[in-house]
Amino acid sequence: MIEENVKQILNEVPAAATVVAATKGRSVDQIREAIQAGITIVGESYVQEAQEKYLVIKSEVKWHFIGHLQKNKVKKAVKMFDMIQSLDSLELAELIDKECGKLNKVMPVLIEVNCAREPQKGGILPEAVKTFIAEALSFSHIRLGGLMTMGPLVEDEEILRPYFRETKRLFNVVKERYQDELLEWKYLSMGMSASYRCAIEEGANMIRLGEVIFGERT
Numbered sequence: 326m327i328e329e330n331v332k333q334i335l336n337e338v339p340a341a342a343t344v345v346a347a348t349k350g351r352s353v354d355q356i357r358e359a360i361q362a363g364i365t366i367v368g369e370s371y372v373q374e375a376q377e378k379y380l381v382i383k384s385e386v387k388w389h390f391i392g393h394l395q396k397n398k399v400k401k402a403v404k405m406f407d408m409i410q411s412l413d414s415l416e417l418a419e420l421i422d423k424e425c426g427k428l429n430k431v432m433p434v435l436i437e438v439n440c441a442r443e444p445q446k447g448g449i450l451p452e453a454v455k456t457f458i459a460e461a462l463s464f465s466h467i468r469l470g471g472l473m474t475m476g477p478l479v480e481d482e483e484i485l486r487p488y489f490r491e492t493k494r495l496f497n498v499v500k501e502r503y504q505d506e507l508l509e510w511k512y513l514s515m516g517m518s519a520s521y522r523c524a525i526e527e528g529a530n531m532i533r534l535g536e537v538i539f540g541e542r543t
């Protein structure tokens with residue numbers, strides 16, 4: 326089942342779009358099945374949960390953090406993850422920078438954009454992203470690699486299309502504006518199970534899929 330789903334999706338999406346398997350709540354066995362079918366990146370939403378799986382699966386796959394990163398979990402997170410897709414505050418950037426400095430490593434990060442300006446959601450507002458980058462550029466142990474966005478949780482992907490389109494526009498504006506500083510600015514992570522087709526049409530090159538790979542979450 327998982328294997329068939331992965332194969333079908335990898336077959337369907339353009340090669341330029343990287344599939345991240347969103348694995349919150351999924352077991353080591355389920356994740357391994359996805360890896361066997363061709364998944365190369367998993368996205369975890371909770372540090373503690375990720376760590377338990379990481380201890381078993383380790384470098385069979387790349388580990389991306391896609392949830393809200395609590396400050397007291399940064400130290401653990403930077404040891405384990407290959408990318409943090411959900412950078413949502415300068416304070417967090419500073420902490421990641423500090424902890425990575427201790428380990429002598431540079432963490433690739435994506436800036437999480439609150440594309441629909443939802444008050445209850447985290448993320449940087451679209452209009453604040455450029456200022457955020459100007460400040461985050463001072464951290465030498467993080468590498469700004471692009472944008473990630475979620476958007477409202479809706480069934481109809483057409484509702485998300487304008488937000489995806491705006492986020493792609495913002496991605497390009499930043500690329501242009503910071504072309505000398507942001508040499509690794511290349512990832513636009515948007516689209517989930519209900520919206521990945523639309524997200525790809527609007528320029529996503531990384532999609533995060535849970536239910537279409539593993540089945541409904543219970």
Ligand SMILES: *Cc1c(COP(=O)(O)O)cnc(C)c1O
Nearest residue numbers: 347370391517518533534535536
């Ligand atoms: C769970 C999750 C996904 C995947 O959602 P599905 O609807 O299961 O595809 C993608 N991104 C984030 C940040 C998530 O937490």
